[in-house]
Amino acid sequence: MIRPEPIGPVDATVVPRYAGPATFARLPRADEVEHVDVAVVGMPFDSGVSYRPGARFGPAHIRASSKLLRPYHPALDVSPFAAQQVADAGDLAINPFDIEDAIRAIEHGADALRERGATLLSIGGDHTIALPLLRSLHREHGRIAVLHFDAHLDTWDTYFGAPYTHGTPFRRAAEEGLLDPEHCLHVGIRGPLYSDKDLAADGVLGFQVIGSDDYQLDGLASVVERVRARLGDAPVYVSVDIDVLDPAHAPGTGTPEAGGLTSRELLHSLRGLVGANVVGADIVEVAPAYDHAEITGIAAAHVGYELLSVLAANR
16 A cells, blocks of 8 residues: 655744644644654653652643754754654543553553554653553563663662652663663763662663763763664664753753753764664653743754654664
8 A cells, every 4th residue: 555645744934833733843633644653642741750840741842842843854864754654643641640540541552552553752741651651662572772861860769669750660661671681771860869879770770871971071972882882773762851951951850950961962862873773762851830931842842853853764
């Protein structure tokens, strides 16, 4: 069967950007196209946060900040909305009062979208959402290499005795056998820890660490080379906590840490994934109540654009 040409964003030379539909990059809704190669899906959930709440409003904020995205990516020489059908699948309905029920809803929602052949770009929401998304991917791909951009490890055991929070998803995923311990990597880690045991325990789970300071000391090209060497040919899930950026570049987040990446460093790092076997991605921890002039939302929207462009280039 010959598929129709992808339907792209609303033409900004015909309809002003501020008047377009409230979808990511003004793309069509999933119910407006015959098939979906990549679904942008909102995960409005923040019941797993340990400090500032508000990331449940992240999906709407990222969509609003994505209106300025354009259809051609000159650095990668790719048109991400022409090379694949990208559509906005709306938001999942997620229980804000019961974390385990929320996790089940995310897993089932991801399964339903992926069964239709879509790769998911999930916009959150707090980092708890990564666990059910990895569960869904594991059923198809087996053990997953997680490329995790974050200021924090997110491999702690519990908070206040609770096993499912935004600081524990990758510990639970490792315990459930979802991760490929030979290919997982944190990027951008910085700031104080509870103790030196945090790093030791993280290493046991199979993660290597590229710290934020490595960008300054070794340079961007070296970091990208290390990332690609670590990932190899494994199926890769890219998880971007927006607090990997310095608060100057992403003030609108729940647990900011000084000394982070610039938005330019993050976007260039993601471009280095062309050729990697990326099977899914998320952007999490955007909390618009603490944002100013859409700084964080714009950064997150461009992160999404880079990820979509990588998926297009990989086709």
